[in-house]
Amino acid sequence: MTQTIQPAQGTRAHTRTVMVSEIFGPTIQGEGALIGKPTVFVRTGGCDYRCSWCDSLYAVLPEHKGEWQAMDSAQIFAEVRRLSGDTPLLVTLSGGNPAIQPLEELIELGHQYGYTFAIETQGSVAQPWFAMLDYLTLSPKPPSSKQVTRWERLERCIVNATNTQPNHEIQICLKIVIFNEEDYAYARYVAEQYPAFPMYLQAGNHTPPQTADKIDISGILDRMDWLIQRTIADHWYGVTVLPQLHTLLWGNKRGV
Ligand SMILES: C[S@@+](CC[C@H](N)C(=O)[O-])C[C@H]1O[C@@H](n2cnc3c(N)ncnc32)[C@H](O)[C@@H]1O
Ligand SMILES: Nc1nc2[nH]cc(C(=O)O)c2c(=O)[nH]1
Numbered sequence: 670m671t672q673t674i675q676p677a678q679g680t681r682a683h684t685r686t687v688m689v690s691e692i693f694g695p696t697i698q699g700e701g702a703l704i705g706k707p708t709v710f711v712r713t714g715g716c717d718y719r720c721s722w723c724d725s726l727y728a729v730l731p732e733h734k735g736e737w738q739a740m741d742s743a744q745i746f747a748e749v750r751r752l753s754g755d756t757p758l759l760v761t762l763s764g765g766n767p768a769i770q771p772l773e774e775l776i777e778l779g780h781q782y783g784y785t786f787a788i789e790t791q792g793s794v795a796q797p798w799f800a801m802l803d804y805l806t807l808s809p810k811p812p813s814s815k816q817v818t819r820w821e822r823l824e825r826c827i828v829n830a831t832n833t834q835p836n837h838e839i840q841i842c843l844k845i846v847i848f849n850e851e852d853y854a855y856a857r858y859v860a861e862q863y864p865a866f867p868m869y870l871q872a873g874n875h876t877p878p879q880t881a882d883k884i885d886i887s888g889i890l891d892r893m894d895w896l897i898q899r900t901i902a903d904h905w906y907g908v909t910v911l912p913q914l915h916t917l918l919w920g921n922k923r924g925v
């Protein structure tokens with residue numbers, strides 16, 4: 670799409686705001702490659718997907734827009750600094766889909782103060798600023814989500830992320846939520862396409878906030894047990910199988 674709105678004369682393009690659903694932490698990263706690491710989350714509002722089992726619909730659906738706030742990077746970073754007691758740490762950008770927000774300035778600002786940045790995104794929107802990230806988690810959605818993967822877009826995310834400055838390194842991984850055999854087959858396919866990237870399989874939570882009042886931890890652990898047996902039966906030893914640690918600890922609670 671061509672840019673139709675030009676900033677007014679004298680207006681710096683960097684005043685673009687980010688739609689924010691919540692900023693919280695420090696807590697631990699509960700998922701994937703950085704599981705257990707202290708982090709502050711910046712959760713943006715708005716998503717181009719509607720996963721059937723999404724656990725963060727309050728950051729996805731337009732009816733929650735009234736709860737979101739348009740913030741500039743200085744405001745977001747001030748809140749990150751306040752929460753972290755001015756001590757640099759890992760900032761995790763999630764959502765919604767954070768890739769539809771202008772986050773490059775926040776990353777640039779945070780880097781100046783020693784903060785590092787990870788993003789969680791489904792790989793449906795590629796941004797040039799992915800190359801500025803320290804960690805990129807691509808979480809393409811399996812059939813149970815009822816979303817359709819645009820493979821060329823996932824590929825574009827990787828191309829953009831690897832187009833780094835000479836002195837910068839980014840770690841890329843894949844994380845796929847699994848509910849059933851079809852999802853598992855999808856994950857096998859993705860791993861085959863991208864053998865260079867570590868693959869994390871995440872046991873799905875079938876009781877996200879909108880579908881049940883109470884979380885079914887033993888059901889999630891049963892699914893994880895099945896998933897472990899499934900990978901071992903296939904001799905798939907390069908994979909890592911994980912739960913959502915925050916879900917085991919704190920259930921469907923928000924802001925943790
Ligand atoms: C809420 S999403 C936000 C970031 C981005 N939209 C994405 O999906 O990667 C963050 C992570 O939570 C995972 N997730 C969402 N709902 C889940 C559920 N019910 N069980 C397990 N993981 C879930 C997503 O697959 C994604 O890896
Ligand atoms: N502790 C914790 N870890 C997480 N990892 C990914 C999350 C997300 O919603 O993106 C999340 C979250 O909401 N909380």
Ligand code: SF4
Nearest residue numbers: 716718719720723765
């Ligand atoms: S892509 Fe992520 S935030 Fe969007 S609906 Fe799916 S799980 Fe939720």
Ligand SMILES: [Mg+2]
Nearest residue numbers: 724725763913
């Ligand atoms: Mg979550």
